[in-house]
Amino acid sequence: MNIKKIAFGDAKEAFIEDRLTRGFNIIFSDDNNKGKTIVMQSALYAIGNEPIFPSPFSYKDYYHYVEIELDDGKMIASCRKGDSFVVRTENGINILDSVSELKRFLNRYGLIFPEIIKDNSKKMVDPVLLYQVFFVGQDKKDSSTIFNDNYYKKDDFWNLVYSLGGVGNTELIEFDDNETKTRIAMLDEEKRVLLEKNKILKKTSPSLELLSQKHSNAAFEAKVKKIETIRNSIIEMKKSQNHALQRKTINERTLSEIRSLNRTPTSGDLYCLDCGSKRIGYSSGDRAYTFDISDVDMRRNIIEAIEDKINAYQEEIDGYTLQINNLQRQMQEILKEDDVGLEAVLMYKKGMTEATDADTRIAEIDKEIKSLKTKQKTVKQKSKTDQHARAQLKENLISTMNQFYKEVDPAGNIVFDDLFSKRSSVFSGCEIAEFYLSKLYSLAVNLAHRYPIMMDYFRDGELSTEKEEVVLTKFGELTNQIIFTATLKEQELGKYSSYTWINALDYSTNMSSHILSASYVEKFKELLNPLMIRIQKDSV
Amino acid sequence: MAYVVQSSERVKGIGAEYETKAMLYLMNCREDSYQIDFFAIDFYNDVTGLSEQADKAWDVQSKGTKSGGPKEVGKELVTLFKNFMSDLEFDYLILFLATVPATLRKDDTLSVFGIDNVSERAYKSLRNGLIEECRNKTYIENQWLTDDNIDAFLKQVTFVIDEKRKADYIREIIRVNPKYIPEDSILDGIFNKIRDAQSVKKNNSSVEGEVVSHLRDVLYYDRFFRVREIRLMVLNSFINHDVMNTSPPQSFYKLIHRFDGIKQKELIEDCKLRIATMLYDKTCTEIFWELLNLIYETIDKNKCWDVDQVFAIISNEESVKKTRLDALTVQYLISVMKEALQ
Numbered sequence: 001m002n003i004k005k006i007a008f009g010d011a012k013e014a015f016i017e018d019r020l021t022r023g024f025n026i027i028f029s030d031d032n033n034k035g036k037t038i039v040m041q042s043a044l045y046a047i048g049n050e051p052i053f054p055s056p057f058s059y060k061d062y063y064h065y066v067e068i069e070l071d072d073g074k075m076i077a078s079c080r081k082g083d084s085f086v087v088r089t090e091n092g093i094n095i096l097d098s099v100s101e102l103k104r105f106l107n108r109y110g111l112i113f114p115e116i117i118k119d120n121s122k123k124m125v126d127p128v129l130l131y132q133v134f135f136v137g138q139d140k141k142d143s144s145t146i147f148n149d150n151y152y153k154k155d156d157f158w159n160l161v162y163s164l165g166g167v168g169n170t171e172l173i174e175f176d177d178n179e180t181k182t183r184i185a186m187l188d189e190e191k192r193v194l195l196e197k198n199k200i201l202k203k204t205s206p207s208l209e210l211l212s213q214k215h216s217n218a219a220f221e222a223k224v225k226k227i228e229t230i231r232n233s234i235i236e237m238k239k240s241q242n243h244a245l246q247r248k249t250i251n252e253r254t255l256s257e258i259r260s261l262n263r264t265p266t267s268g269d270l271y272c273l274d275c276g277s278k279r280i281g282y283s284s285g286d287r288a289y290t291f292d293i294s295d296v297d298m299r300r301n302i303i304e305a306i307e308d309k310i311n312a313y314q315e316e317i318d319g320y321t322l323q324i325n326n327l328q329r330q331m332q333e334i335l336k337e338d339d340v341g342l343e344a345v346l347m348y349k350k351g352m353t354e355a356t357d358a359d360t361r362i363a364e365i366d367k368e369i370k371s372l373k374t375k376q377k378t379v380k381q382k383s384k385t386d387q388h389a390r391a392q393l394k395e396n397l398i399s400t401m402n403q404f405y406k407e408v409d410p411a412g413n414i415v416f417d418d419l420f421s422k423r424s425s426v427f428s429g430c431e432i433a434e435f436y437l438s439k440l441y442s443l444a445v446n447l448a449h450r451y452p453i454m455m456d457y458f459r460d461g462e463l464s465t466e467k468e469e470v471v472l473t474k475f476g477e478l479t480n481q482i483i484f485t486a487t488l489k490e491q492e493l494g495k496y497s498s499y500t501w502i503n504a505l506d507y508s509t510n511m512s513s514h515i516l517s518a519s520y521v522e523k524f525k526e527l528l529n530p531l532m533i534r535i536q537k538d539s540v
Numbered sequence: 541m542a543y544v545v546q547s548s549e550r551v552k553g554i555g556a557e558y559e560t561k562a563m564l565y566l567m568n569c570r571e572d573s574y575q576i577d578f579f580a581i582d583f584y585n586d587v588t589g590l591s592e593q594a595d596k597a598w599d600v601q602s603k604g605t606k607s608g609g610p611k612e613v614g615k616e617l618v619t620l621f622k623n624f625m626s627d628l629e630f631d632y633l634i635l636f637l638a639t640v641p642a643t644l645r646k647d648d649t650l651s652v653f654g655i656d657n658v659s660e661r662a663y664k665s666l667r668n669g670l671i672e673e674c675r676n677k678t679y680i681e682n683q684w685l686t687d688d689n690i691d692a693f694l695k696q697v698t699f700v701i702d703e704k705r706k707a708d709y710i711r712e713i714i715r716v717n718p719k720y721i722p723e724d725s726i727l728d729g730i731f732n733k734i735r736d737a738q739s740v741k742k743n744n745s746s747v748e749g750e751v752v753s754h755l756r757d758v759l760y761y762d763r764f765f766r767v768r769e770i771r772l773m774v775l776n777s778f779i780n781h782d783v784m785n786t787s788p789p790q791s792f793y794k795l796i797h798r799f800d801g802i803k804q805k806e807l808i809e810d811c812k813l814r815i816a817t818m819l820y821d822k823t824c825t826e827i828f829w830e831l832l833n834l835i836y837e838t839i840d841k842n843k844c845w846d847v848d849q850v851f852a853i854i855s856n857e858e859s860v861k862k863t864r865l866d867a868l869t870v871q872y873l874i875s876v877m878k879e880a881l882q
Contacts, residue, residue, distance in 0.1 A: 084801050091719050092787030095805045108785060247806065254813045261820040289829040290737050290765065291773040294819040297729060298781055302816045305784030309809070532793055 001111065001451050002481045004075075005067040006043040007527055008059075011535045013516035014524035015039070020483065021503045024476055026496050027485040029507035035515025036485040036507055037138050040456045042066070044135060046080045047106070048099045048127035050148045052137050056513070063535065065527055070110045071450045078102075079531050086531045093532055100315040103127055104308055114163035118156055119374060125152075125160050132157065133164065133443055134451040134480075136436045138460070143421040143435050151322075154420055161397070161419070164447045167389040180372050187372075191365045194358045223334065230331050234324055241320035248313035255306045325363065332359070393446065400442035408434055408470045430461035437471055444478055452481035459486050476501055542751050543584075543628050544679070558604030560735040561702055561709060562636040563587045566598050567767055568712035579765045580758040581741040584628070585619050586636075594756030599623050602636040609641050610662035614669025617697065618677055621670065624693045625684050628755055634698045651701040655694045667694070706731040713774045716880045720778040720786075730777050734770060741765070772833055779880050780819060784812050789879035791847050792872055811872040814865060830859035831870075835877050847875045 007016040017027075017039055027036050037054055045051040045059065046066035053059045065079045077088045085096045089109055096102045103126060107113045113124050129152045140147060146157050162168050401416045414431060419439055421427055427435050440453055453475065459468060475482055488495065496504035511517070525535065563579055566589040577592040589598035603616045613635070620633045644662045645653065658666060667690065674680040707727035721727075744762045758764050779786070788808050796804050818828050834857055838850050845853075851871050854860055860870060 089787070092789065093793070094787045095801055095808075097802050097805060243802075247809070250810070250813070254817060258817055258820045261817070261822065289769055289826060290741075291733065291769065291829075292822075293776065293825045293828050294780065295729065295733060295777070297726065298777070298783070298819060301782040302784055302819065305782070306813075306816070309784070532790065 001071060002069045003043055003066060003452050003483065004069055005065070005527070006039055006046075007065040007520075007524055008038070008042045008046075008062050009516055009520060009524050010062050011521065011525075013518050014520040015515050015517065016520050016523055016527070017505070019503070019505055020481075022481050023503060024472075024482045024499075024501055025484070025503045025505060027483070027505045027507055028488050028496060029510070030488060030490060030493055031508070031512065032487055033513040034507040034510045036487075037456050038515055040135075040454060040483070040485060041137065043454075044127070044131050046078050047111075048080075048085070048102045049131050049135075050128040052139050052147070054139070063524075063528065063533070065524075068111075072110060074110055076106070076109065076111070077527075077531060079528060079533055086533055088531050098312070098316050098319075099126060100312045100319070104312050108308075114160060114168060116156060116159040116163055116168065118152075118159075119371070125156070128152065129156060129160055133160070133447070133449065134440065135454040136440060136456065138456040138485075141432055141436070141460070143427045143432060144423045145420060158394075158419070161443070161447065162390050162393065164449060165390075165393045167386055167393055184369055184372050187365045187369050191362055194362055194365075226334055227331065230327050230334070234327050234331075237320050237324050237327070241317055241324070244313045244316040244320070248310055248317065251306050251310050251313065255303065255310070258302065258306075328359075397442050397446050400445055401438040404438045404441045404474060405434055407474065408437070408467050428461070430459075430463050430467070433458060433460040433463050434467070436460075437475075441474060441478075444480055450480065452483055453478065454483045456485050457487070458484040465492075472499065472502070542753055543626050544749065544751055554604040555602075556604075556735055556739055557706070558602040558636065558638060558702065559586045560731065560738055561704075561706070562600045562602040562634075563589075563738065563765070564709040564713065564734070565636060565700060565702070566600060566634075567770065568709070570598075577767055578759075579767070580755075581738055581763050581765060583747060583758050583761065583763050584623060584630070584755075588630070588755075588758075590755060590758070594754070594759075597628075597630045597755050598632040598634060599630040600634045600636050604638050606639050610644050610658075610666040611669035611672075613637070613640065613644065614666035614671075615673040617666075617670045617693075618673045618680065620697060621674060621684075621690075621693050622677075622680060624696065625680075625689065627753075632698060633693075633696050634700055636700045636702065638702055640699070640701060651703050653699055655697060655699075658699075670694075710774060714771050714778075716775070716778055717882050720880045722778065722781050726777075726781060730774055733773070733777075738765070768833070769829075772829065772836060775836065775877070775880065776832055779876050780815065783815055783819065786876075788872065789875045791878060792875040795847060795868075795871055795875070807868060808872070811869045814869045815873065818863070818865070824863070827859070827862050831863050831865075831873070832877075834859050835874055836881075839874070839878055839881055847871055847878060850874050850878070 002022050003020055005016065005018045005020070007014065007018075009015055015035065015038075027039065029036060038057055038059075041049075041051045041053050042059070042064045043066045045053075046064040047068070051059060060082055063079055063081045065077065067075065067077045069075055074090060079086045083098055085102050087094045087096060087102070087105060094105060096105055103113045103124060107124065113127075113130055115122050115124050117123070128148050129146070132147055137147065142149070145154055146152060159168065397419065398416055401419075405412060405414065405416065412431075412434070414427070414435075416435070416438065421435070436455065437458065440455060443449070444453055458471070463471070475484075493508070496502050507515075528535065559582075563581075566576055566579070566587065567573055575591050575596060576589040576598065578590055580588040580590060584597075585599050586602045587600045589600070590596070599620060601616055601619050603613075616635060616637075620635065623630050624633060641662070642648075644658055644666075646657050646659050647653075650657055655663070670690065671685060674685055675682070705724075707724040710727040710730050711721065741763050747761055747763065750761070752758070752760075788811075792808070793804070796807050799807065818824050834854055835850070838854055839845070842850070842853075848871075851867070851874055855867065855870070863870075865873075
């Protein structure tokens with residue numbers, strides 16, 4: 001995969017980077033705040049990454065566009081705003097409105113998102129995890145874990161690496177367990193009783209009318225406002241969740257309808273009454289059309305696609321559940337605080353805090369039921385040879401990292417023993433750059449992947465010129481597309497132009513802290529035209 | 541005037557494949573292909589192409605097996621000779637061959653040629669082969685075997701050598717937007733579908749010994765294919781091969797541009813689901829073909845009409861109403877067909 005063009009902006013201002021080559025690209029400038037990080041983050045944001053943009057940049061207000069060439073030469077252009085994507089391929093335009101739909105679409109089209117086992121079930125990894133195999137951003141570095149460490153954890157990254165290395169563990173078998181079944185039934189019952197007792201939980205919104213008379217109190221008002229914001233977000237999310245559920249149901253209904261139609265109307269065999277032979281020719285009846293309307297292939301494609309959609313909707317629903325639970329927890333936190341001494345709040349709170357315990361319990365029950373249900377399908381232990389192959393891959397990865405590190409920093413005394421550092425010994429200074437460079441290099445070499453290798457601010461911690469020399473040579477030997485960024489000191493400006501194999505892109509002339517400019521707008525609109533996106537001034 | 545149907549055969553495997561290739565050759569690879577409206581299958585010969593009024597006929601004998609010398613080739617001509625001598629008039633007599641012996645042709649760059657491109661030595665054994673085979677067949681009368689008859693016959697024969705793969709023949713059937721042309725393995729599958737349907741026709745009630753008096757009489761038997769139904773089947777296989785995952789045409793977005801993005805996606809998904817259900821429903825086969833046929837013909841006749849115009853014309857037709865599809869789904873199908881046929 002190669003990145004061809006990166007662009008972002010709106011109807012008033014935009015930026016386009018279309019000078020990237022398949023080889024070694026370095027984006028540099030004489031100072032910080034020239035937009036290098038935004039370009040790097042925007043490229044992957046446009047294909048579903050969870051970004052870490054510099055905080056002043058309100059990325060959600062802009063369109064992000066990227067053009068990539070897949071390994072088989074097919075081109076994809078993807079444009080993202082918020083959580084909506086428009087993707088153009090050789091086959092046409094597709095609107096996708098969640099990351100899980102996007103990844104499924106890309107996966108079908110040739111950008112493979114491997115499956116790993118997570119929480120006892122198979123899961124197609126999300127962009128946020130996959131892209132870390134080849135991308136290191138500038139901010140929020142923590143050598144002891146992965147970037148965006150919330151849903152995914154270190155172990156998932158390892159599983160992904162194994163999967164990319166062809167030694168993944170993705171087989172599930174189902175087993176039926178009476179004990180689990182009884183436990184689920186018991187939990188269901190307990191939940192029902194709790195809900196019965198605490199009717200307040202069934203109310204969709206707290207009855208704030210009770211409290212509204214006390215609006216003179218500013219602190220109280222602030223609190224009410226906060227609660228309302230959270231409540232509104234919850235409602236919005238519930239709406240979206242119901243919506244996804246509705247679509248999922250429609251797809252499921254069609255699937256079962258289709259399955260029932262698939263039955264062949266005849267049953268039994270034909271045979272000759274005289275001799276019993278089954279070699280009997282079929283003669284078509286008097287029909288105007290000879291052919292069936294669909295063939296086996298078409299029918300299989302349909303079923304697979306619908307099942308895929310159902311999975312995507314389910315993932316969306318699960319995602320909302322997680323977010324809603326988070327918000328509910330926040331809401332409870334706020335209601336627990338004691339600083340508002342208003343009787344009304346207390347009155348309201350009384351019912352609520354009692355219910356809170358019940359609520360927590362119900363959430364726990366839900367969680368347990370879910371995990372029990374997934375546990376009914378348990379991971380099948382693969383043979384020992386595979387475990388051995390994984391250990392071998394891990395060893396190779398780490399030894400390549402150490403070799404690379406030794407070449408870059410012969411005097412250095414770190415010895416890596418994992419793709420992550422221990423939590424107690426986080427790297428600092430130029431060690432951190434060396435660590436991430438070793439990791440990117442080792443992953444590229446051992447997995448032989450074809451992704452572009454991208455590192456923002458690759459000389460983090462003042463990587464010295466001698467070390468940099470080694471880094472550039474080692475990465476230059478790889479056949480992947482490489483995109484690095486660097487901030488140069490005044491005396492270093494122009495240093496990359498002496499390397500013939502490096503495509504140096506100078507950002508020094510960009511306006512400080514404002515990479516967007518009106519001069520790109522026309523071209524930006526032209527880029528978005530084939531995606532049927534029209535941006536208007538008043539819409540921004 | 542009478543014509544007796546004789547020597548119809550049952551071919552399996554490779555033979556059947558070449559009969560299908562021969563049919564598709566007639567359908568698409570000749571300059572006069574457009575005049576052919578339907579094919580008689582294993583009736584007059586392996587395949588016989590006929591014009592709409594059956595006043596013009598292209599008679600083909602196909603030979604799928606390789607090897608054998610010019611004499612073998614001569615033997616294969618026997619059914620064509622029978623038709624040449626019959627009371628019915630066949631305008632073209634074609635021998636469709638997988639390969640020919642190396643020595644047969646004078647100019648071996650030609651894959652379509654007449655007897656004048658057959659080398660002298662090969663000509664002799666080819667002629668002998670034909671005469672020998674004629675003597676073996678009961679349906680050839682001995683008095684037909686005069687030098688005049690045989691020379692006149694050989695002058696009229698066209699030899700065609702198959703040079704294409706299955707998938708190539710399928711691609712020739714209909715010109716569509718490259719977006720809708722599937723990969724070769726799927727094209728092969730479509731070819732096999734035609735081949736199997738052709739075999740089913742051959743298994744239909746025996747016609748051995750039937751007497752007909754005009755070329756068009758084949759229509760009284762279930763042994764013919766319309767060019768149109770083959771073309772429609774291929775078009776349907778192209779556009780609906782992966783119906784759920786095919787991205788909708790731009791012209792469809794124009795119809796629903798007033799909705800927001802999420803709603804648009806839903807509308808598209810609904811259309812696709814409804815079409816998918818139709819494709820599965822075996823009781824709808826006929827109804828769906830009629831709908832596709834109607835859309836195809838309307839688009840074909842009025843190339844510059846947009847989706848709305850096409851829909852306005854056909855929406856009152858019985859074949860649209862019978863499908864019980866909603867307007868948007870029909871419009872979706874129209875826009876897909878329009879894009880495919882651009």
